[in-house]
Amino acid sequence: MSGWRHAAAIPVLLGLAIAASLPAAAQEKILSFVIEPAQVEVGAGERATVAVRIENASVREADNVVVAWTGPGEFVLDPAPQEIAVLAPFGSADLAVWILIPEGAPPGPVAGSLEFSYTYCIGDLCFQVFESRDVALVVRAPAGVGPTEPTVPPSGQATPSEQAQPVGRAATRSWIPYAVAAFVAVLAVVAAQMTRSLGVRWPLYAVLLLATGAGLAYGVVLGQHEQAQSIAAVLCTSCVGIEESAARAPHLTAQETARVRAISEPVDLLVFYAPWCRSCPFAEALVEQMGALNARVGYRFVDVEREPELARRYGVIQSGRTVVPAIVRVGVDRLLFGIEDLESRLILLLEEGA
Numbered sequence: 416m417s418g419w420r421h422a423a424a425i426p427v428l429l430g431l432a433i434a435a436s437l438p439a440a441a442q443e444k445i446l447s448f449v450i451e452p453a454q455v456e457v458g459a460g461e462r463a464t465v466a467v468r469i470e471n472a473s474v475r476e477a478d479n480v481v482v483a484w485t486g487p488g489e490f491v492l493d494p495a496p497q498e499i500a501v502l503a504p505f506g507s508a509d510l511a512v513w514i515l516i517p518e519g520a521p522p523g524p525v526a527g528s529l530e531f532s533y534t535y536c537i538g539d540l541c542f543q544v545f546e547s548r549d550v551a552l553v554v555r556a557p558a559g560v561g562p563t564e565p566t567v568p569p570s571g572q573a574t575p576s577e578q579a580q581p582v583g584r585a586a587t588r589s590w591i592p593y594a595v596a597a598f599v600a601v602l603a604v605v606a607a608q609m610t611r612s613l614g615v616r617w618p619l620y621a622v623l624l625l626a627t628g629a630g631l632a633y634g635v636v637l638g639q640h641e642q643a644q645s646i647a648a649v650l651c652t653s654c655v656g657i658e659e660s661a662a663r664a665p666h667l668t669a670q671e672t673a674r675v676r677a678i679s680e681p682v683d684l685l686v687f688y689a690p691w692c693r694s695c696p697f698a699e700a701l702v703e704q705m706g707a708l709n710a711r712v713g714y715r716f717v718d719v720e721r722e723p724e725l726a727r728r729y730g731v732i733q734s735g736r737t738v739v740p741a742i743v744r745v746g747v748d749r750l751l752f753g754i755e756d757l758e759s760r761l762i763l764l765l766e767e768g769a
Contacts, residue, residue, distance in 0.1 A: 444544055445473035446480070446502070448531055454551040459520040462493070463552055467510040467529070469502065477502040477533045479691055482512060485547065486527025489517040502533075514552065522556035534691045539753040541692040543719075543737035665701035667708075667758055674762050675708045682765050683745040684714040687731045697754045698740035701761065712765065 449468040457463040471477050480499035484492045493515040499508055512529060528547045535542055667675065686702050688695035699716060706712045719726040719737055726732040730750060731741045742751045744764050751760055 444546065445475055445535055446471055446477055446531070446533055446544075446546075448529075448546060448548050450529065450548050450550060454553060455514075456553045456555055457516050458555045459516055459557070460518045461516050463514040463516060465512050465514070465529075465550060467512055468507065469499070469510065469531075470507045471502045471504060473535075474504045475535045475537065476504055477535050480508070480531065480533040482510065483530045483532070484514065484527065485530045486550075487525060489520070490525065490527060490552075491515050514550070516552075516554060520554045522554050525552040525554060527552060534689075536693050539694040539697075539755050541689065541694060541739055543689065543691070543739075545735040663697065665697060665704055665758060667704065671758055671762055672708060675705050675712070675765065678709050678711050678765050680768075681711045681713065684712070685717050685725075685729065685743045685745060686714055687717045687719050687726055687729070687739050687741040687743070689719050689737065689739045692739045694754045695740040698742060698757060701754075701757060702742065705761070705765070 447470045449470075451466045451468075455463040455465060467482070469480065477499075478501055480502055482492070482496040484490065491514070493513055496510055496512055502508055514527075528549045530545060530547045532543065532545045534544075684702055686699055688699060702712075702714045706714055717725055719731060719739060723732055726737065729741075729743045729748065731738060731743075738752055740752070740754065742757075742761065742764075743749065744767070747764070747767055749764065749767075751757065751764060
């Protein structure tokens with residue numbers, strides 16, 4: 416009987432693992448950006464105003480959401496949009512972006528875009544994403560008079576910084592995933608208590624499987640596969656205990672310490688990090704520890720924001736996406752991402768070719 420219960424649990428656990436892996440695979444870009452109006456006509460010396468809608472359709476929070484202007488240098492964002500420190504899961508924010516048209520700007524279309532950057536973490540990996548949205552600006556020809564004075568917000572209208580506060584997504588899309596997850600979590604706990612005295616566990620597995628299937632079906636019916644994936648992730652986190660990797664101190668066993676000390680050839684490492692990366696301090700501390708054990712292990716810490724070209728050269732930044740922490744052995748040029756089992760993976764990299 417026990418063997419049958421364990422065998423029955425395998426497909427359930429496999430299904431949950433697949434559901435949990437979907438967000439990680441699908442959330443390379445977790446924010447969406449919509450700019451309105453489609454075209455803005457404005458005179459020289461005036462400010463063009465565009466409304467930006469930012470939505471987070473993910474179970475992950477987005478951090479450090481920044482807006483910048485890419486285009487002719489004399490066109491600037493004035494005032495500069497306020498940075499959004501945190502955009503919560505399923506949250507949204509509205510921004511008013513003001514583009515100052517310089518005096519004497521020639522009439523006609525202006526090629527420019529708004530560039531958005533933000534960061535988020537999944538487990539022990541942290542990402543920085545860059546996206547651009549074109550802005551259709553048209554500078555009006557002067558109507559026989561000099562440039563008009565810069566426009567200012569009408570009395571009582573919110574300034575861009577006042578409009579930059581994150582707001583809640585529509586109720587039908589914000590609270591339902593968490594309500595479903597909370598309800599299923601309660602069911603799971605009740606099922607566990609009821610079945611514990613009976614010495615069986617398969618009803619709990621069944622509850623979790625049905626809950627995951629219901630969450631996925633909910634998203635599919637609404638045509639929102641991201642919503643379905645996020646619900647599955649919340650269920651797995653709440654009911655099964657799949658948590659994101661927490662920061663911890665590196666630890667080398669006696670055998671691993673001996674292997675590091677046995678490295679006989681010089682090795683140079685580049686350790687790519689970012690100030691917003693939660694797992695990077697672990698990777699840095701581990702490399703420092705190995706360098707202290709063996710002077711042949713040389714290393715340099717590289718801030719991807721200060722040396723983006725070097726990060727691009729080694730593939731840490733590619734296609735507008737940054738992934739840290741990352742460690743590369745110079746000469747071998749093989750990258751290690753994340754901190755999961757990093758002690759053993761890094762030792763193998765040090766021993767490669769020895």
